[in-house]
Amino acid sequence: MTLRPARKGSLAAFAAVPYLVWTAIFILVPLGMVLWFGFTTPEGGFTLENFQGVVKYAGVFWKSIRLSIIATLICLVVGFPVGYLMSRMGEVGQRTMLxxxxxxxxxxxxxxTYAWMTLLEREGLINRFLGLFGLGPFSMINTQGAVVLGMVYNYLPFMILPLHSIMIKIDRSIIEAAQDLGANSLHVLARVLLPLSLPGIITGVTMVFVPSVSTFIISRMLGGGTNLLIGDLIEQQFLGSTYNPQVGSAMSLVLMVMILLIMGIINHFDNGEMEGMLV
Amino acid sequence: MKKRGIPGWIWMGAVLFFLYAPIFVLIAFSFNESKSRALFTGFTLKWYKSLFDNTLIMSSFWNSLMLAFLASAIAMVLGTMAAVGISKMGRRSRNVVMNITYLPVLNPEIVTGISMMLLFVFLKNLLGGEMGFGTVLIAHVTFCLPYVILSVLPKLRQLDPSIFEAALDLGCPPVPAFFRVILPQISSGILSGFMMAFTFSLDDFIITYFAAGSGFKTLPITIYSMVRKKVNPQINALSAIIFLVVLTLLILMNLAEARKARRPERAEQGVLHRPVVQRVAAAAGVVVVGSVVAVVAVKNYQSGALTGELPTLSVFNWGEYISTGEDGSLDVIAAFEEEYGCQVQYDLYSTNEEMYTKLKSGSVQYDVVIPSDYMISRMISEDMLEPLNFDNIPNAEDLMDRFKSTDYDPEGRYSVPYTWGTVGLIYNTTMVEEAPDSWNALWDSRYSRNILMFSNSRDAFGIAERLLGYSQNTTNEAELLHCADKLKEQKAVLQTYVMDEIFDKMGIGEAALAPYYAGDAATMMAENPDLQFVVPKEGSNLFIDAMCVVKGSKQKSLAETFINFMCEPEVGLANIEYICYSTPLQSVYELLDEETRENPVIYPDEETLSRCESFVDLPVETNRLMQDLWNEIIAE
Structure with missing residues (x-):
């Protein structure tokens, strides 16, 4: 890539060279290797067979997407009011909440996540508590619901923080103006608040969806091995029970393309950069 | 918009409660008298006291701190330079570079992890060396860099370019001008980038898991190896301490910020005029704290295993499979280290297949492994094991005759048996209606959701094969497909698939029935008197786990010495008493008390043994078919 200084004499652009070299070696080359492994046999010949291994697990891919979309939506619904309320707090309140x-x-x-096991188990704290009122015991752990809960729990802050940082930029007077013009709360939400916080929503959705769809820890700990997700499959091929880095790479490639597609669809709503990505 | 008022507060309160409930559970159980994570039996501070003596936890903790500090410091320097460079780039190059910068942020961590593992394994094969601290540091710097860049860039964008130009016009050369004019103005961005990198690095598990190989353990890696069986409450104690320290730091920072905010006249003067003293002090504080951490950590690290002062032997073993020194038993690893003046790096796996994959992946290097029979013959045929020099293992003479030559290693050249046993059905007498005598009980809908099953393909298929009347070493595709259907059918009544997690679950009565290894059954029965064990009438697997030396071991004779040590009568006895498996060593058997020798779970009678058979290694195609079918079963 050519480094064209923006202004004459601005050699400062070359300060990025060490970073670019680093990134090329440790980000681009490894991804190139995943690509290579995904399309080759263990002997090194070209093949598409690895992707057949992926097709077999279409159900797992679908389940991962479904569960992480549910988790993302829950995070959005739960996190949006929190982000809003935080953004309307005083400075001390905001700082404390952050x-x-x-x-x-x-x-x-x-x-x-391990603590959730203690809470959700059949002999766990929640069932013990409900037992005091003669309720239960309920099967909560090792279900898809538990996996979704684990995702929501782990990634909810990643939804709230970008929402908050975009919402503090929303001028209170805009909302007041809408109200003065006769908009009810629902209108304000739909016509003013949502559109204005869209960049934050997109960042939040990305930051919840991507780790959720690729997790292998949450499904393993709370899903009890019966709720295999893509992440589990990939882990298995590299360090788990099935040694097959070629198929594992093919799965990773499909996962990446899938995420890019979904992100592309979401980003269609918004052309800005990932704003509020950072707290 | 109108104030939300009370509903708003309730909503926030509920969210906070949701976020903090598990944390309070963790902290509460750090004061728990017993190791149980379900029952609070009494208040104690003993886990806090013993925490500092747990070398594994403490060294992983220091490793994590050192790693996070170094990684975020390197990322801070490289990232700030990069941000300055990027801000001076033309629009097109900038867009390209920014897209690459977002890559590791948006890419799933697991993909970043495996991609780096592929690179590191490739480089290792090319250049030699081991994966460990170096590779983890590289990986952490790589995923920390974007966070620094993305928090410095906005600060640079806010800069008034004329200030820098003014400095140049006044005759200041560009580099000093940068340090004097630009750096002070972007320092808050740099600092927050550093903090963010530090936080992410400290808590990262996934990328470390793939990049670490076997040589370097961070706290999350150590915790992961614990949550798979039983978490040591010392970890809870450590988290409680970390929680308190971070809480205190954040409150102090908050108070300082709030005080600053209360003096608006100063804030309005702009960053440039903020007292230099304060900035220098803050920077010095970071440097001092960081250096102290680094020095302590490096010292710790040097006294650790990897500096080469002492020879290091790495052992890869099953979980709960050696005497650890708990409850007055012999700490076998420590005793070996002391007697032979070496360091032992001791890691765990939970299935033969996992051990095999990790060795195959090339990311780990171990000297001693303890696989089961069929896996040993596969590893022999794939040239993954070193033939042993029995001059270094004189204690192997003590093996009972039937263990000197085995089906999986006919000449006994590659392996020395460690334990043997049967696979049977463990059941909780208070939860089943009648004592089961058939594998069919694992399909019994009366115990729906109270049944556990092996989470490894070979053992799971073995049970289905027995039940359907096939050989447990069948290579017939139709038979295997039939077994797979049977196993799929089982999912309807299954609670979960387990390996080491079973100790926890059967111990506290989370499940009624589970198949497992006899020795572990004996351990669980000692803890929970409601448990019973039976080898079902259809018969079962008779396994032998044996110690082997991995091909390419750099400590072959030390590894053989270790194997010999494990066969010493006192050591063998300590292990057998601790793990409750059956011993293949004559002198150890004779040292056992009568009660153990007559325990039918551990030393079953001839009739039971006649119903059992051993696994043999299957052809490659059969292995692949079985693994595919198994993935299909658990994925469904």
Whole structure:
């Protein structure tokens, strides 16, 4: 790639060279290797057979997409009011809430997910609690619902934070103007609030959907091995019970293309850059 | 828009409760007297006291801190340079570069992880060396870079270019002008990029998992190996401490910010005029804290396994498969380290297939592994094992005759048996209506959702094959398809597939029935008196797990010494007493108390043994078919 300085004499563009070299070696070359593995046999010849291995698991792909879309929608519905309410708080309140949202991220997500096992099990805390009222026990762990819950739990802050950072930019007077002009709450939400926070929604949706659709930990811990997702399949091919990096690479390629497609559809709503991506 | 008022507060409160409930559960159980994660039996601080003596947890913790600090520091420097460069690029190059920058952020972590693993394995085969700290550091810098760039760029965009030009016009050369004029103005972006990189690096599991190989353990990696069987409450204690420290830091930062915000006149003066002293102090603080962490961590690291001062032996074993020193038993690993002046790196796997894949992937290197019979013969035929030098393993003489030559290793050249046993049905007498005597019980709809099943293909198919009257070593495709249907049918009544998780689940009565290995059954029965074990009438698998040395081991004779050590009578006895499996060593058997020797679970009678058969290695096509069918079963 050519580095064309924007203005004459601006050699500063070359400060990016070490980064570009680094990225080329450690991002682009590895992805190239995934591409290579996906289209070759263990002996190195070209083949499309690996993708047949993927087709066999179309059901798993579909299930991963379905569960992560559900989780993303729940995050959006739960997170949108929180983001809004936070953005209307005073400065101290906002800071406190931001802190409270980020604090859990400092605890290992493996441990937090493990704690959910303690809560959801048949002999777990929730069932014990309900048992006090003569209810249950309910089967909660090892279900698809538990997997969705794990996704929502782990990635909800990634929805709330970008929503908040875009919503603080929404001028209160715009909302007031809409109200003065006779819009009810629903109208304000649909016509003013939603369109204005769209970039935040898109970022949030991306940041929840991508890790959800590719997880292998949550499904393993809360789904009980009966709710295999794409991530589990890929992990199996590389470090799990089925050694087959070729098929694993083909699966990764399909996953990437799928995510690109879905992101493309979502981004269709908005042309801006990923705003509010960073807290 | 009108204030949401009380419903709004309730909503926020509910969300916060949802986010924090598991954390409070974690913290509460750090004070739990017993190791159970379901029952609170009494208050104790012992996990906090013993936390600091747990070398595995503490060294992983320091590793994580050191790694996060180094990775985010390197990313901070490279990323800031990159951001400056990008901001000076033409529109087209900038777009290209930015798209590449977003790649690791938008790409699923697992894809980034496996792609790097492919590269690292390739480089390892090309240049030699091992995966470990270096590869993890590279991986972390790589995924931290975008966060630094993306938080510095907006700050650069806000800059007034004329300030820099003014500096140049006044005769300041570009580089010093950058440090004096630009850097102070973008420092908040750099700092928040650093903090973000640090946070992500500290908590990263997925990419580390693929990039780490076997040589380097971060806290998340250690936690992962624990959550697969039983979490040590010391981990809960550590999390509680981390939680408190981070909470305190965040509150302090918040207070400082709030105080600053209360002095608007200063804020309005703009960044340039903020007291230099304060900035320098903040920067110095970061550097000092970071260096202290780095020094402590590096020291820790040096005293650790990987500096080459002591020879390091790496052992890859099943979970719960060695005497650990708990409850007054012998700490076998520590005893070996002390006696032979070496370090042992000890890792766990939960199925033969997982162990095989990890070795095949080329990302790990181990000296000693302990696979089962059929896997040993596969590894022998694929040239993955070293022939043993029995001059270093004189204790192998102590093996009972029938273990000196086996079907999987006829000449006994590659393996020394460690344990043997049967596979049978474990059931909770309080949860079943009558004692089961057939594998059919695992399909019994009366126990729907209370049945566990093996999460590895070979053992699971073995049960279906027995039940349907086929050989457990069948290669007949139609028979295997029939078994697969049978296993699919089972999903309707199944709670989950397990391996090591079974200890936890059967121990606390989460399930009524499960197939498992006799030795582990004996362990569980000792903990939960409601449990019973039976080898079903259709017969079962008789397994032998044996110690082998992996091809290419750099510590072959030390590995053989280790195998010999494991066959010492006292060591063998300690292991057997701890894991409850059956011993193939004559002298260990004689040292056992009568009760154990007569325990039919561990040392079954001839009639039971006559119903059992061993797995043999299957042809490649059969293995592949079985694995495909198995994936289909669990994926459905």
């Amino acid at each position: 802190m409270l949202m980020m604090l859990p991220m400092w605890m290992s997500f493996l441990l937090r």
